Amino acid sequence: MLLGFPDPVAELSFGGRLDLGAGVLPGGVPGGAVGCGALYFRRRAPVAEAIVTLAVCVVYYPLSVYDGPLMVTFALALYTAAAEGRFTAAVALGVVTLIAVGFGEARQHDGNRQIDDMSLFMLAGWLVSLVAVGRAQWTRSAYLGEVEQRALAAEREQEARAEQSATEERLRIARELHDVLGHSISLINVQSGAVLHKLSKKPEPAEALSAAEEALEAVKATSKDALRELRSTLGALRKPDETAPTSPTSGLGRLDELVARARSTGIEVRLRTEGERRPLPPPVDLAAYRIVQESLTNVTRHARATGAVVTVDYTDERAVRVRVDDDGEGSPEGSPAGSGIRGMAERARAFGGELTAQNTAEGFGVSARLPTEGTA
Template structure:
């Protein structure tokens, strides 16, 4: 909830500055009104001195009106009670009490302000009752006007108090909304960073592992050239391995460009290379075969088209599994099984390698695969088997739409 772009001048002033401004404004009004009422009238030096002293006390007390609202209202009321019977002039000292009364109500001391207003009216009634017949100081019309004036002041102060509370609530909601928006933005940035980190890890980890195996094979065959009876055969094998390195590095660059394309600016062209998915499993298997791993793909159930995020997640899980097999398992064969059920897709990648050593926790690759499966409401398990190692993942179809942005 946004606040108005402009702020009133009174809100931009400091608290002390506003208090001084009110004191000066009221002093000008009271002194000016008193000087105006002095025309054609006179009083003793003592009366004048005491009267101006009371005016100074009443106006000066307003500086503390927000710190002690009820006490200042009582002080200004006492000043009025002493001033008007004493002074010959009908000055505007009453203004100090009105301002103090308004402040008391606006600062949340509404009950005390109402009690003071009623007390003023009762004092006026008592004073008029003590006057001699026919010598009233406040007639009925003036009395009603004064009562209406005080009532209006209280109502206005109450409205101001309500408005201030509403504005504070609006500001609090705006601050809370801003904090929530910042938290969401930070969470989104963190999730996006982790997602891209998984993509880069899977793309580079798989391809570089294959390149390492293939280049090692090329070096091994070139070393055999020196002792081989037919060096041409060794060179042909090395050339085949280097061709595989070239093909794998080309695929790695393509996938890396596609992944980094997620970071492109708005309006830039999207990558034209086909997105990775289960349809490209044969290419993935062929690259693994070029590294000496016999990969087979088996499909169970009726194959179906998957949403792109789910399709990519399944592909990355298989890719990372083959990367681990190539890098760590010392396996000669691996089997990829795609089981299309009614509600989910189940993946299995099994190899005939050494398996995972006991007591060794999962690496970042397995954690990344588990995070991908969990983002779709599925799960991933890993276990040693009698013949090697198995990775099993379940990816539900029903929640894939809700995880469109997770991958």
């Protein structure tokens, strides 16, 4: 007896034997088939499947002689609805079921009730437990899904950081190679061109020999310095167990050599120092040296200058300033900045500094300010 419908078991015939056929055939077998078949769709449409199984139970139990296990299909459907995140619908179905059973039992006389108050209370606890367990499963699944998403996001972020670090290191090495090789090869090109120009005038043998020796000495010194710089730069690609290069690293302390090589191209280069010289963090020291080096490279290659002045200013206690001014032709108005100037600007920005490169009244000037505080 369910939902207040009469129990077919009470009908007896043939001398006290139960008439089973009339109770099983009308709704039992079809209802059981429909209820079990609906479970196939419990993942796709959990709420609709729960409603179907509840409706089948409402039809099945009043018409069936035996109280079969069809109620299990509704229990599984109710749990699935809660486990799939349809918590409100699951609660509503549980409440409707409890109200319907209570209403059906209330219509019966005291002697005809099939479910007493204690059983009704246990049914309520059973429905609440199904919904609560389903809700707990949904919460656990959501938590595991969030953890998985966070793990994937962390992995993607780690890959992005690794790729960014690799890109930055590649650009750093490319910039170093550009500054080292570009400067040295430019000097060699200018020195060789100057000697060839002298020789084309067919000077006296002694004069020609002297010019050739002077040029070869300059080329030798420049190429030797280029090899030293190249080894130092490629040292960043060493394996951890390899020996570090023993040659001195470039810095403002080697500007005298840099200026001397620039003078060998025929340009009068002067070096000035303002303020009291002090030790600089190695990265800043190298960046300042590279900016002066690239500036002198541009002077020898493009400026058509006869003189240049390199100024190192230590008067600012929180930064160092370097400036290279030449008396060349300057840069045409509106012309885009070359890769050399962009590389110098990137070096300055890497330390929170700034770089300006512009035409002056005398020619062209490059000025950079590199902060020294807080630099590792």
